[in-house]
Amino acid sequence: EDQVTQSPEALRLQEGESSSLNCSYTVSGLRGLFWYRQDPGKGPEFLFTLYSAGEEKEKERLKATLTKKESFLHITAPKPEDSATYLCAVQASGDYKLSFGAGTTVTVRA
Amino acid sequence: GAVVSQHPSRVICKSGTSVKIECRSLDFQATTMFWYRQFPKQSLMLMATSNEGSKATYEQGVEKDKFLINHASLTLSTLTVTSAHPEDSSFYICSALPSSGGDTQYFGPGTRLTVL
Numbered sequence: 304e305d306q307v308t309q310s311p312e313a314l315r316l317q318e319g320e321s322s323s324l325n326c327s328y329t330v331s332g333l334r335g336l337f338w339y340r341q342d343p344g345k346g347p348e349f350l351f352t353l354y355s356a357g358e359e360k361e362k363e364r365l366k367a368t369l370t371k372k373e374s375f376l377h378i379t380a381p382k383p384e385d386s387a388t389y390l391c392a393v394q395a396s397g398d399y400k401l402s403f404g405a406g407t408t409v410t411v412r413a
Numbered sequence: 414g415a416v417v418s419q420h421p422s423r424v425i426c427k428s429g430t431s432v433k434i435e436c437r438s439l440d441f442q443a444t445t446m447f448w449y450r451q452f453p454k455q456s457l458m459l460m461a462t463s464n465e466g467s468k469a470t471y472e473q474g475v476e477k478d479k480f481l482i483n484h485a486s487l488t489l490s491t492l493t494v495t496s497a498h499p500e501d502s503s504f505y506i507c508s509a510l511p512s513s514g515g516d517t518q519y520f521g522p523g524t525r526l527t528v529l
Contacts, residue, residue: 337517344504346520400459401457401508
C-alpha cells in the first residue's frame with residue numbers, strides 16, 4: 304500500500320525566514336509525486352509534478368526536489384501570502400489515483 | 414486554464430434526505446474524475462474514481478449504494494449522498510484528469526455538507 308508521510312505537521316515562520324518541508328513516500332513504482340497548496344475551506348491548488356530522482360522544479364519562492372525516497376519543498380524568503388497547507392501526493396505506476404499525506408500547515412508572520 | 418467548479422459550495426440538509434453535488438470541468442474534457450472527502454484537519458481521502466460512460470470504482474470501505482456517482486458527460490460528474498446522516502457531514506472535493514493527456518488532477522473548490 305502506498306504511504307506518504309509529511310513533516311513537520313505545522314511550521315511557523317517569520318517573513319523572510321526560509322525553510323523546507325519533507326515528504327517521505329513508499330510506492331510500488333512511482334508514476335509521479337505531486338505538490339499542492341490548500342487554503343482553508345478551498346480545494347487543493349496544483350503546484351508541481353516530479354517524476355524522477357534528481358528532478359527539481361521552481362515557482363516563485365517555491366522549489367521542489369525529489370529523491371528515491373522523499374521530496375522536499377523549499378520555501379525561500381516566504382511572505383504572509385505563502386501561509387497555507389502544503390500537500391504531497393504520490394501516483395503509482397499504472398494508476399492515476401493519488402495518495403495524499405496529511406499535509407504541513409505553514410504560517411508566515413509579517 | 415484547467416478550471417474545475419463544484420455546486421453547491423455549501424449545503425445543509427436534514428437527516429434522511431439526499432443531496433446531489435455537481436463537479437464540472439469548465440475549460441477541458443475529463444474522461445476520469447475523482448471524488449474525495451476531507452474531515453477537519455485531515456488530508457484528502459479518495460472515495461471513488463468516476464469514468465465517463467461507465468460505472469464508478471469505489472475505494473474499500475466506501476458504500477456505493479450510499480454515495481451514488483454518475484459521470485454522464487466529459488465535463489460533468491455528480492455525487493449523490495443518499496439518506497444522509499450527521500456522520501456524512503464533511504468537505505467533499507472533486508478532481509478532474511484532462512482527457513488530452515498528462516497525470517495531473519485539477520481540483521474543484523469543494524462542497525461543505527452539513528447534515529442536521
